[in-house]
Amino acid sequence: MTEVVQCSLCPHHCKLREGQTGLCKARSHKNGEIVALTYGEVAAWHLDPIEKKPLYHFYPGSWIFSAGGYGCNLKCFFCQNYEISQKTERGQQVSPEELARLSTENQSIGICFTYSEPLMWYEMIAQTAPRVKNQGGKVALVSNGIIEGEHLEKIIPYLDAVNIDIKGFTEEFYQKYTGGKLEWVLNTVERLAGRVHTEVTTLVIPGLNDSPEEIRALAKWLARLGVPVAWHLSRYYPMYKCNIPATEEGKLRELKKLAKEYLPYVYLGNMPGENTTYCPKCDREVILRGWSVKMKTEGGKCLYCGQKIWGIGLP
DSSP states (O other), X not given: OOOEEEOOSSTTOOEEETTOBOTTSSEEEETTEEEETTTTEESEEEEEEGGGTTOSSBSTTOEEEEEEOSOOSOOOTTOTTHHHHSOOOOOEEOOHHHHHHHTTSTTEEEEEEOSSOGGGGHHHHHHHHHHHHHTTOEEEEEEOOOSOHHHHHHXXXXXXXXXXXXXXXXXXXXXXXXXXXXXXXXXXXXXXXTTBEEEEEEEEOTTTSOOHHHHHHHHHHHHTTSSOOEXXXXXXXXXXXXXXXXXXXXXXXXXXXXXXXXXXXXXXXXSTTOOOEEOTTTOOEEEEESSSEXXXXXXXXXXXXXXXXXXXXXX
16 A cells, blocks of 8 residues: 655645645655655745835835745635746756855845745745845745744744735635635734734735625734734735636725724735825824835834834834
C-alpha cells in the first residue's frame, strides 16, 4: 500500500500519496516527505511603493523589494492574482542569498513576501528573512493568514510588518467562496497583533460580504484586539471566475464611515483620494498619499495638536 504523508504547514493538512500535490499546488509528497515544489523559484518580483502592499503606517513613502512564488491554499473564485496563485509553473531561479541581496538595492528598505500566497513559499521565507534582518533590512508579509501556529511562530521573530486578508466575517463565506475557514485567519491575526505591525485588508464584494452588519461586526472584532491596526476596505472588480459588478464607490464610503465608529485608521483601496490619514484627535490631514507621500508629523505626532499617530517610521 502506498504510504500517505500529511502536510503540516497549514490547517488543510493535505494527506498525500507519493507524487500527489496538495491543494496549494506548491507542496508535494516525494520519497516519503513533503517537499516545496516552488523552492528556489520566483513567480514575480518588483520594487514597489510600501503603500501598494498596502501598508500605510509602516515607513510611509518608502519602497520595498517584493517577491513571491506560485500557489495558494485557498480557491477564491474572485481571486485578483489568479495568474500566479491558482497554478504552478517553473519560475525564475533564485536563492535566499540573492533575494536578500536584491532587498538592499535601489533604496529598498527590505523585502516583502507577497503577490500569491507567500506562506506556501515558507522555506524561502524562513531562509531569506533572517538574512535580510542581518543586513539591517525590514521584512514584510502580505498573506491570507492560513498557516499552522507552530510554523507561524518560527518566522514571527523575523517579521516587521504584515497585511492579512480577512476576506469576510462569516464561516459560511469562507467555506463557500474560498475553501478555507474564518477561524484559521482570525487565529493568525490574534497571534500577530501587538507583536508585529499589523494591517488588514478586506476585498468588499457586492452581495457576498458587504452588509453593514458584517462590516460592523468585523470592525468591532478588530477593535477588541486592543492594539492599533489599519483596515483597508478594498474595491472589488470582476476577476477570474467572478462576474459580479464592481463595488459601488458610494457603498464603500458608507462602510468606511461605519467602520470608523470603531477604528481610527480605515482606508478605501482601489479608490483614488480615499487614502489620507487623519489625526484621530483633531481630524487634520497628517499623511497625504498621491504621486508622492507628504507627512505632517514630527516625532511621530500630529503637527497640529501633538496627538501620537500610530505607525512605524513616521518622521
